[in-house]
Amino acid sequence: MATMRYLQAIRLAITEEMERDPNVFLCGEDVGQYQGTYRVTEGLLQKFGAMRVVDTPISEIGIAGLATGSAMAGLRPVAEFMTWSFALEAMDQLVNHAAKITYMSGGRIHCPVVFRGPAGVGTQLSAQHSQSMESWYAHTPGFKVVMPFTPADAHGLLKQAIRDDSPVIFMEHAGLYGTHGEVPDDPDHVVEFGKAVVRRKGKDCTLVGYSRGVLMCLRAAETLAAEGIECEVIDLRTIVPLDMDTVVESVCKTHRAVIAQEEWRNVSVGSEIAARIYEMAFDQMDAPVERVAGADVPMPYAKNLERAAIPTDSDVVAAVKRTLA
Amino acid sequence: MAKTVAERSSEDDIQRQELTELYRLMVLIRRFEETVYQKFHEAKIGGYLHRYDGQEALVAGIIPQLQLPGDYILCTYRDHAHALACGTSPGAVMAELMGRATGCAGGKGGSMHLIDPENGFLGGDGIVGGPVPVSLGVGYAIKYRGTKNVCVCYFGDGAMNQGGVHEAFNMVGLYKLPVLYILENNQFAMGTSVSRSTAQPDFVKKAEAHGIRGERVDGMDLLVVREAASRALDHIRTTGEPYFLELNCYRYVGHGIGDDNTKGWQTYRTEDEVAEWKLRDPIAKLRDTMEARGYLTPEQAEKIDEEVREEVHAAIVFAESSPEPALDSLYDHVYS
Numbered sequence A: 001m002a003t004m005r006y007l008q009a010i011r012l013a014i015t016e017e018m019e020r021d022p023n024v025f026l027c028g029e030d031v032g033q034y035q036g037t038y039r040v041t042e043g044l045l046q047k048f049g050a051m052r053v054v055d056t057p058i059s060e061i062g063i064a065g066l067a068t069g070s071a072m073a074g075l076r077p078v079a080e081f082m083t084w085s086f087a088l089e090a091m092d093q094l095v096n097h098a099a100k101i102t103y104m105s106g107g108r109i110h111c112p113v114v115f116r117g118p119a120g121v122g123t124q125l126s127a128q129h130s131q132s133m134e135s136w137y138a139h140t141p142g143f144k145v146v147m148p149f150t151p152a153d154a155h156g157l158l159k160q161a162i163r164d165d166s167p168v169i170f171m172e173h174a175g176l177y178g179t180h181g182e183v184p185d186d187p188d189h190v191v192e193f194g195k196a197v198v199r200r201k202g203k204d205c206t207l208v209g210y211s212r213g214v215l216m217c218l219r220a221a222e223t224l225a226a227e228g229i230e231c232e233v234i235d236l237r238t239i240v241p242l243d244m245d246t247v248v249e250s251v252c253k254t255h256r257a258v259i260a261q262e263e264w265r266n267v268s269v270g271s272e273i274a275a276r277i278y279e280m281a282f283d284q285m286d287a288p289v290e291r292v293a294g295a296d297v298p299m300p301y302a303k304n305l306e307r308a309a310i311p312t313d314s315d316v317v318a319a320v321k322r323t324l325a
Numbered sequence B: 001m002a003k004t005v006a007e008r009s010s011e012d013d014i015q016r017q018e019l020t021e022l023y024r025l026m027v028l029i030r031r032f033e034e035t036v037y038q039k040f041h042e043a044k045i046g047g048y049l050h051r052y053d054g055q056e057a058l059v060a061g062i063i064p065q066l067q068l069p070g071d072y073i074l075c076t077y078r079d080h081a082h083a084l085a086c087g088t089s090p091g092a093v094m095a096e097l098m099g100r101a102t103g104c105a106g107g108k109g110g111s112m113h114l115i116d117p118e119n120g121f122l123g124g125d126g127i128v129g130g131p132v133p134v135s136l137g138v139g140y141a142i143k144y145r146g147t148k149n150v151c152v153c154y155f156g157d158g159a160m161n162q163g164g165v166h167e168a169f170n171m172v173g174l175y176k177l178p179v180l181y182i183l184e185n186n187q188f189a190m191g192t193s194v195s196r197s198t199a200q201p202d203f204v205k206k207a208e209a210h211g212i213r214g215e216r217v218d219g220m221d222l223l224v225v226r227e228a229a230s231r232a233l234d235h236i237r238t239t240g241e242p243y244f245l246e247l248n249c250y251r252y253v254g255h256g257i258g259d260d261n262t263k264g265w266q267t268y269r270t271e272d273e274v275a276e277w278k279l280r281d282p283i284a285k286l287r288d289t290m291e292a293r294g295y296l297t298p299e300q301a302e303k304i305d306e307e308v309r310e311e312v313h314a315a316i317v318f319a320e321s322s323p324e325p326a327l328d329s330l331y332d333h334v335y336s
C-alpha cells in the first residue's frame, strides 16, 4: 500500500495500463507538453512518447472520433476531456457512435474506449463549467458510467475501465484530486464494476452516494452519530452498472434512504435509484426516499448563490431527519 | 484640392480627441486587468480569470467604431475589455467579477459571462468556439430586419479548430451575413501554440474557403487595427457580406489564473519571447505615435493614467459596497 492523492492514483492507473498493454494510448487537450491541465498526466509524454500521449487541438469531436475509431480498429484509447463540460461538443460521437456501435453491429465490433476527465461542481466556475452530467450518459444504453470517490477506487476502477471492452465514461471529481488515500501496490489491482461498497455501517438510515456525494454522506453520518442516529453509507462507485442489491439489502435493514448527488435533481441518478428502491423494496420503507441534489438552475457565479445551489452534508442531515420524523 | 490651415487643424483636433479616447480606453483595460488580478488574490473574485493584457488594440481599435446599440458584439471568456469598450460601466463589470447584485449579470455570470445587451454586448462565452455559431444567428437577425448593422464576433486561434466554427463560417458565407470575425491570434490556446495545434495555420485561407473575405493584420498597433476594421466594417455595411480579420497579438500573462499561479506557461514559452513581444506594446506604441504627432504630452499621459486609476478605484469601491444577490433570486431567470 502506498498513500497518494486521487490524481496520482489516476496517473498511476494510466501508467500501469500503458506499460501492460501497448495498445493503450492517451489523447486530449494539453495532456502532453503542458503536463495536463490538472497535472493528472504529468510526465507521461516524457515516459511514453508522442505516439502514445497525443496532444490534440481544442477539438472535442476530433478527440472523441480519434478515440472511438481507434478503439473500433483495435486500440484501447484513454481520451481526456479537459472537463466533462466540454464533452458536450462531442455528444454525437459519444452517444450515436461509441455507445451504439457494438449493438448496431450485432456484437461484431467492440469499442474499448475510456472517456475520462474531471466533473463536479464548485469554486465559482459558473454555469458553463460547473455542472455534473452523469445521468446524460447513464441514460444512454451502451455506456458504463464510473464515478470513483477514493484514490484506491480511482486507481482500480480506471484500470478496470481500460481493460473493459465497452465504452466507459469515467468521471473524476476535480474537488477530490487533492484527497489522499491508500492505493494497493498490485499492478493488477482492479475494482469490479457494479459492486457498491459500504463505507460506514448503520441501522437507522441508508445514505447512498457516489463521487464527492459520498463525502457529503460520511460527514452527515458523523454529525448524526453524535445525536445517536446511525447511518449506513453506500458508495455506488459505478452508476452503470448499478448495484441495487447492496442498496436494497441496506434499506431492508434501515427502512429509510437518502440519496446524495451533486447533479441536478430533475430526471437524475437519484430519481432512478429512488424509483428502483420503490420497485424492489416498497413495503420495506418507513418513509419516502429523500433526494439531496443540486438546485435545478444553471450554476450561478456569486458565492452566496453558488453555496445555495450546491448540496452539502447539512442538507443530508436535514433529509435524514425528515425520514425519521 | 489643398486643405486650408483651418481644415487641417480641425481634422487634427478630431484625430487628437479620438486617439486620446482610444488611448484612455487601452490604459483603462490594462489597469482594470492588473487590478482584478490583485482582487483575485485577495479572494474578492473567484472562478476563472482570463486577462487581456497585450491584446488591448483588438478591442480599442474596433468596438468604439461600432454603432451601439444596433451593432452586436460576441466574444470569449476573455471578455473584460470588450465589456468596458462597449460602454459597460467599470463598476458594473467589477461588481460582476465580485459576484454582486449590481454586476452586469446580477452576479450570476461572473468573469466569463459579462453581458450588456443594451449596449449591444451579447456576452462572453465560456466554451471555446461557442460564440461563432451564435454569430451566425445574430447576423441572420440583422439581415432579416434589413438594417445596415453588423455583428462583431471575437474568438481565439484555438477556437479555429472547433467543428462548429467551420459550420458557422460556411453558413455565414453561404447566406452572406453581416458578421465581422475577429480572430484574436495571441499565438496560444492555453499550453498549445498555433504551430502545435493547426495543420494549416493560414487562417485567412480558411475563412476564404468558406466564402468569407479576410486579411491578416498586426494586432499590436492600434492605428493599423482601426484602419483595417474601418475598411472591413464599410465593406460589410455596403455589401452585407461577412469579413474576417486575423489579428496577431500576444497575451502577456498566463492563459488564466491557474496557468499564472502554477507557472504552467513555462512549458510553452520563454520569458525572452514574452519580453520581445512586450517591446511592441500597443499602449506604448500609441503613446509614442501621439507624442510624435503632438497629440499627447507626457504630462497629459500621466494625467490620463491618474484618472484611469481613480476610475478603477471607484469601480472597486462601488463593487465592494454593493450587496450580494438576494438568496431568493436563485431560481429567478431559469425561464423568461
Ligand SMILES: Cc1ncc(C[n+]2csc(CCOP(=O)(O)OP(=O)(O)O)c2C)c(N)n1
Pocket: A029, A058, A060, A082, A086, A089, B076, B078, B126, B127, B128, B129, B155, B156, B157, B158, B159, B160, B184, B186, B188, B189, B190, B255
Ligand atoms: C469546448 C471547450 N474546450 C475546452 C475548453 C477549455 N479552454 C478554455 S480556454 C482554452 C484555450 C482557448 O484558446 P484560444 O481559442 O486560442 O483563445 P485564448 O484563450 O488564447 O484567448 C481552452 C482549451 C473550453 N472552454 N471549451
